[in-house]
Amino acid sequence: xxxxxxxxxxxxxxxxxxVDTLHxxxxxxxxxxxxxxxxxYALFFLVIGGVEAVIIRIQLMHAHNDFxxxxxxxxxxxxxxxxxxxxxxxxxxFGFANYLVPLMIGARxxxxxxxxxxxxxxxxxxxxxxxxxxxxxNGLYGAGNAPDVGWWAYAxxxxxxxxxxxxxDYWTLAVLVSGFxxxxxxxxxxATILCLRCPGMKLSRMPLLAWLNLVMAGMxxxxxxxxxxxxxxxxxxxxxxxxxxDAQAGGSAVLWMHFFWIFxxxxxxxLIIPCFAxxxxxxxxxxxxxxxxxxxxxxxTVCIAFVxxxxxxxxxxxxGMNSYANSFFTITTMAVGVPTGIKIFNWLGTMxxxxxxxxxxxxxxxxxxxxxxxxxLTGIMLACAPFDWQLGLSxxxxxxxxxVIVGGILFALFAAFYYWYPKMTGRMLSERLGRWxxxxxxxxxxxxxDLMHLPGLLGMPRRIYTYEPGRGWDTLNLLVTIGTFIQAxxxxxxxxxxxxxxxxxxxxxxxxxxxxxxxxxxxxxxxxYNFASIPVVASRRPLWDLKHPEDxxxxxx
Amino acid sequence: MSAIANxxxxxxxxxxxxxxxxxxxxxxxxxxxxxxxxFVVAYLFYVGKSLSGPTPREVLETPIFYxxxxxxxxxxxxxxxxxxxxxxxxxxxxxxxLTIVLGGSFLYGTAQEWHRLIYQHGLTISTNLFGTTYYSxxxxxxxxxxxxxxxxxxxxxxxxxxxxxxxxSRRVEVLSMYWHFVDVVWVVVxxxxxxxxx
Numbered sequence: 001x002x003x004x005x006x007x008x009x010x011x012x013x014x015x016x017x018x019v020d021t022l023h024x025x026x027x028x029x030x031x032x033x034x035x036x037x038x039x040x041y042a043l044f045f046l047v048i049g050g051v052e053a054v055i056i057r058i059q060l061m062h063a064h065n066d067f068x069x070x071x072x073x074x075x076x077x078x079x080x081x082x083x084x085x086x087x088x089x090x091x092x093x094f095g096f097a098n099y100l101v102p103l104m105i106g107a108r109x110x111x112x113x114x115x116x117x118x119x120x121x122x123x124x125x126x127x128x129x130x131x132x133x134x135x136x137x138n139g140l141y142g143a144g145n146a147p148d149v150g151w152w153a154y155a156x157x158x159x160x161x162x163x164x165x166x167x168x169d170y171w172t173l174a175v176l177v178s179g180f181x182x183x184x185x186x187x188x189x190x191a192t193i194l195c196l197r198c199p200g201m202k203l204s205r206m207p208l209l210a211w212l213n214l215v216m217a218g219m220x221x222x223x224x225x226x227x228x229x230x231x232x233x234x235x236x237x238x239x240x241x242x243x244x245x246d247a248q249a250g251g252s253a254v255l256w257m258h259f260f261w262i263f264x265x266x267x268x269x270x271l272i273i274p275c276f277a278x279x280x281x282x283x284x285x286x287x288x289x290x291x292x293x294x295x296x297x298x299x300x301t302v303c304i305a306f307v308x309x310x311x312x313x314x315x316x317x318x319x320g321m322n323s324y325a326n327s328f329f330t331i332t333t334m335a336v337g338v339p340t341g342i343k344i345f346n347w348l349g350t351m352x353x354x355x356x357x358x359x360x361x362x363x364x365x366x367x368x369x370x371x372x373x374x375x376x377l378t379g380i381m382l383a384c385a386p387f388d389w390q391l392g393l394s395x396x397x398x399x400x401x402x403x404v405i406v407g408g409i410l411f412a413l414f415a416a417f418y419y420w421y422p423k424m425t426g427r428m429l430s431e432r433l434g435r436w437x438x439x440x441x442x443x444x445x446x447x448x449x450d451l452m453h454l455p456g457l458l459g460m461p462r463r464i465y466t467y468e469p470g471r472g473w474d475t476l477n478l479l480v481t482i483g484t485f486i487q488a489x490x491x492x493x494x495x496x497x498x499x500x501x502x503x504x505x506x507x508x509x510x511x512x513x514x515x516x517x518x519x520x521x522x523x524x525x526x527x528x529y530n531f532a533s534i535p536v537v538a539s540r541r542p543l544w545d546l547k548h549p550e551d552x553x554x555x556x557x
Numbered sequence: 558m559s560a561i562a563n564x565x566x567x568x569x570x571x572x573x574x575x576x577x578x579x580x581x582x583x584x585x586x587x588x589x590x591x592x593x594x595x596f597v598v599a600y601l602f603y604v605g606k607s608l609s610g611p612t613p614r615e616v617l618e619t620p621i622f623y624x625x626x627x628x629x630x631x632x633x634x635x636x637x638x639x640x641x642x643x644x645x646x647x648x649x650x651x652x653x654x655l656t657i658v659l660g661g662s663f664l665y666g667t668a669q670e671w672h673r674l675i676y677q678h679g680l681t682i683s684t685n686l687f688g689t690t691y692y693s694x695x696x697x698x699x700x701x702x703x704x705x706x707x708x709x710x711x712x713x714x715x716x717x718x719x720x721x722x723x724x725x726s727r728r729v730e731v732l733s734m735y736w737h738f739v740d741v742v743w744v745v746v747x748x749x750x751x752x753x754x755x
Contacts, residue, residue: 187588188581191581199572200568218587221584224588225589225591233599237689241682241683242693244690251686255602262595536566538566
């Protein structure tokens with residue numbers, strides 16, 4: 001170890017006053033600290049968004065319930081959607097990218113550390129603005145506080161006439177500001193990956209996590225910006241009397257839908273591609289085999305990125321488009337299934353014939369594979385325009401995209417937490433609590449989201465406040481709500497695991513999983529400078545080469 | 558672990574990666590292009606859909622002179638960057654200031670046009686769809702020109718106090734990429750607003 005550490009003159013070992021620690025965290029430009037800030041911030045909002053989901057589910061538990069008022073219900077589903085997408089999923093994935101990308105490519109920090117801090121604090125300001133609306137958005141009209149226009153904020157609901165007060169302004173500004181933060185981070189990730197790779201790490205040797213985050217950041221540049229542009233137009237409408245989305249002056253509400261979904265659908269891929277990245281790093285390590293089909297994985301990711309740019313209007317089949325548009329968007333949407341299917345086969349190919357270790361991260365990966373496949377299949381069903389006319393805007397759709405986001409993205413994130421927590425904190429997460437977490441969450445997830453398809457098939461519309469008894473929805477909704485509580489308990493176990501393991505977990509070695517990428521070559525947690533001497537790599541698995549000098553990968557690549 | 562940490566293979570003899578400033582500026586330009594694309598799409602979508610006047614045909618005059626100013630500023634900033642790369646600080650400063658003058662006169666042209674539209678023709682951002690889309694698109698571009706001018710001015714101040722030398726030519730080049738982008742966007746905006754949109 002001694003040769004791997006730099007002694008910084010004047011640095012004292014010992015307790016610092018808490019004010020200094022706090023000051024250090026608030027002013028940090030270290031990619032690892034910012035990564036952790038992103039993640040902690042996102043976990044905080046995950047709990048808030050989760051509470052909102054529980055409120056929604058209690059309201060829908062049985063017919064004619066009035067647990068909350070219709071107005072509060074509208075606010076809850078709006079805030080739940082906005083929070084989970086913009087202030088949980090985006091920051092948590094950026095957090096992992098921030099933390100892992102420089103370590104995996106053998107760099108000492110991101111390309112622009114101060115831009116990195118600026119982007120984080122912009123995102124943080126966005127989340128603060130969104131929730132400050134509960135206090136500050138009452139406006140002059142006493143017109144209700146938090147945003148209640150749904151997370152798509154379709155025009156003309158957001159027009160001054162239908163959304164008086166300031167609640168929609170808080171929504172717009174929160175999303176706009178966090179969008180600028182995301183663009184800054186995306187630029188930073190691209191510059192870091194293209195310009196700071198350690199010697200020998202050609203693009204063809206880069207860990208898949210870096211590759212996939214590069215593609216994700218590239219997508220973010222051209223998909224988050226249309227939303228920013230649309231938000232600017234909305235602000236022009238609301239503050240300067242513009243008519244972009246004002247149908248009475250010839251403006252078009254449908255134009256907003258296009259602009260929103262030009263962002264909205266690729267956004268799903270921006271979220272899922274980093275999760276593919278986690279899969280591509282974790283599955284090989286716990287299968288004890290290198291990833292199957294590395295170049296194909298990269299090609300499939302780039303392919304998904306391209307195709308996903310031209311699928312947005314499948315969110316608008318029910319709005320009414322001509323048959324050419326319907327056919328085009330049906331075909332492109334189904335086409336995304338091809339590269340995605342290639343990826344699933346590659347992960348299966350990696351596991352095939354491997355010595356699979358069923359540790360907690362691997363359990364979540366296997367859950368991901370099954371659930372993401374099913375989510376994709378219901379996606380193909382909904383891609384058929386006629387099928388979508390029947391089930392669009394029903395609970396079937398709600399079940400479908402929660403299958404992607406919870407069953408796919410959240411499971412992948414849990415896998416990433418169990419896998420990289422030792423590197424970030426120097427402690428192992430409890431394997432026993434982790435298994436409880438996994439099984440409880442799995443049961444709760446399937447109880448909630450498998451069954452949620454059925455009320456949708458039976459005609460239950462999404463965003464409905466309450467319903468008549470005797471339509472066959474009652475028992476199903478009750479079971480869905482019970483599943484939600486099981487998931488909530490599992491999440492509490494996870495949080496308990498994060499907290500207790502931080503103080504009392506087993507000490508983690510530098511390389512607890514016997515893995516192959518560069519982040520495991522430095523100490524856990526890594527020093528501020530990451531690597532005492534910049535590593536040099538000769539293959540895709542530099543640590544394998546170091547551990548097996550008699551049979552290095554570089555001989556075969 | 559120490560044995561592992563020290564036994565990384567030999568570094569390749571040549572290992573050169575692209576400059577991170579340029580890569581980031583290309584990233585910013587791609588992102589900005591997407592924003593402008595959405596505004597251009599909105600402009601074209603609403604051409605001729607205003608329910609009341611004035612219409613573009615009635616009130617718009619093609620700003621040929623100020624367009625020439627802005628486009629030639631691309632040439633002058635290019636010459637400024639080239640001068641600095643050859644360590645001719647005086648030439649750099651002259652071309653740099655000329656760029657600022659040209660960019661500034663373009664902004665003056667926009668201000669004059671807006672003044673004419675508002676006070677002579679009564680066209681504001683809330684008059685009709687043409688006003689909304691015109692002021693948004695041209696205004697978004699003018700905002701980018703302004704941001705570019707602020708950065709150019711900061712560069713000029715540094716140059717005047719003698720802090721810009723050949724070592725800074727990389728940074729100056731990154732800034733010039735942004736300025737070229739602003740010019741290219743004007744070509745698009747000009748075509749859309751003054752040629753196609755009438």
